[in-house]
Amino acid sequence: MARRVVLGVAGGIAAYKACEVLRGLREHGLDVTVVPTAASLNFVGATTWEALSGRPVASDVWTRAEEVPHVRLGQEADLVLVAPATADLMARAAQGMADDLLTNTLLTAHGPVLLAPAMHTEMWLHPATQRNVALLRERGIRILDPAIGRLTGADSGPGRLPDPSAIVAAALDLLRRPANADLRGLRITVSAGGTREAWDPVRFLGNRSSGIQGVELARTALSRGAEVTLVAAAMDVPPPAGVAVIRAESAADLHAAMTEQAASSDIVVMAAAVADFRPEAEGGKVKKEGDAGVDLRLEQTVDVLADLVRQRVGVAPTIVGFAAETAGSPERLRDLAMAKLARKGCDLLVANDVGDDAVFGQPTNEVLILDSAGDVREVPRAGKAEIADAVWDAVLAFRA
Numbered sequence: 001m002a003r004r005v006v007l008g009v010a011g012g013i014a015a016y017k018a019c020e021v022l023r024g025l026r027e028h029g030l031d032v033t034v035v036p037t038a039a040s041l042n043f044v045g046a047t048t049w050e051a052l053s054g055r056p057v058a059s060d061v062w063t064r065a066e067e068v069p070h071v072r073l074g075q076e077a078d079l080v081l082v083a084p085a086t087a088d089l090m091a092r093a094a095q096g097m098a099d100d101l102l103t104n105t106l107l108t109a110h111g112p113v114l115l116a117p118a119m120h121t122e123m124w125l126h127p128a129t130q131r132n133v134a135l136l137r138e139r140g141i142r143i144l145d146p147a148i149g150r151l152t153g154a155d156s157g158p159g160r161l162p163d164p165s166a167i168v169a170a171a172l173d174l175l176r177r178p179a180n181a182d183l184r185g186l187r188i189t190v191s192a193g194g195t196r197e198a199w200d201p202v203r204f205l206g207n208r209s210s211g212i213q214g215v216e217l218a219r220t221a222l223s224r225g226a227e228v229t230l231v232a233a234a235m236d237v238p239p240p241a242g243v244a245v246i247r248a249e250s251a252a253d254l255h256a257a258m259t260e261q262a263a264s265s266d267i268v269v270m271a272a273a274v275a276d277f278r279p280e281a282e283g284g285k286v287k288k289e290g291d292a293g294v295d296l297r298l299e300q301t302v303d304v305l306a307d308l309v310r311q312r313v314g315v316a317p318t319i320v321g322f323a324a325e326t327a328g329s330p331e332r333l334r335d336l337a338m339a340k341l342a343r344k345g346c347d348l349l350v351a352n353d354v355g356d357d358a359v360f361g362q363p364t365n366e367v368l369i370l371d372s373a374g375d376v377r378e379v380p381r382a383g384k385a386e387i388a389d390a391v392w393d394a395v396l397a398f399r400a
Helices: 013-027 046-053 069-076 087-094 101-108 121-125 127-138 164-176 212-223 251-262 304-311 330-344 384-399
Strands: 004-009 031-036 079-085 113-117 147-150 156-160 187-192 227-232 244-247 267-270 277-279 298-300 318-325 348-353 364-371 376-383
Touching: 004 013, 004 069, 004 101, 013 031, 013 046, 013 079, 013 164, 031 046, 031 101, 069 101, 079 087, 079 101, 079 164, 087 101, 087 113, 087 127, 113 164, 121 127, 121 156, 164 212, 164 384, 187 212, 187 251, 212 227, 212 384, 227 251, 244 251, 251 267, 251 304, 267 304, 304 318, 304 330, 318 330, 318 384, 330 348, 330 364, 348 384, 364 384, 376 384
Parallel strands: 004 031, 004 079, 079 113, 187 227, 187 267, 227 244, 267 318, 318 348
Antiparallel strands: 147 156, 277 298, 348 364, 364 376
């Protein structure tokens, strides 16, 4: 039986983007009922929602009253998602008001609730809105931070609806594993993607890391209650909604950002693929000269993981490293991982075999998770979100 989702749509101009959210949910096989507010129907009509969802649409408690929709929808939903969630909608939800079908559904929801805010910057930053957001989060409601960008008219700033794909990913994460708070109160920094080392103003030396695993680590940590910063090198995927993002191009950039963040983090995860070597940089573009080849001299980059271990004070933060190997066998992978764990001195090491195009850019992974206490966990092939949860479970077990 398909999982059931209620998609609430509040009365903001970003309501049109909820059409893409609905399409994304449906493409993942979910049964979606749209509950728009009366104001939102000024932006997108009921006919559109019915056509895209395949279900009838109502915004008041009187339509099909014999089915008691103001109670049934929330009780039966595996997830209630509101996108966009306006300042008005969140204020009414925070006060427990039930003046339309959507707020009734929020009050009767048995499953997780996810809100994706969208409003003007001044409205998002207003103390009343911030108090409402804090109150709703205290009640266990997951609220994505809005994106920063162009708003209605010429203004820009925080308040833009997160990308529809990021909203869908957050919804799928809650459906896969309902939110819990076992990382609440922890500040976590995750690196992701691959660094690029400049050779000349045009070319660089890089690697094939897509950033998917690092992004899933950041997303799942956020959904488990942590405050998350993502230090993003070159990635093929967008960062998850709700995390702070610091961009890093080279190994040196990544080293500087991670060193700064580690000083105030409880957990640091080095999932980024850092180039071990960089070319000796050229001042101008290297030209082809006939059929002659080019000598490319390489020098080692900073060992970011080892340096983070070396600089920490006491046991804080907990440091997790990654090892991408071409081992060829599970036994060889374990040997390489144990040697690297001892060499780097980190608390945990996540190792995988990246040969045969099995990991980079792929939706699944399989890993070994080793810790400095001698525990070794084998995580069989699964989606990278499931792998991320296994890593957080291992980190919590180690810290305990």
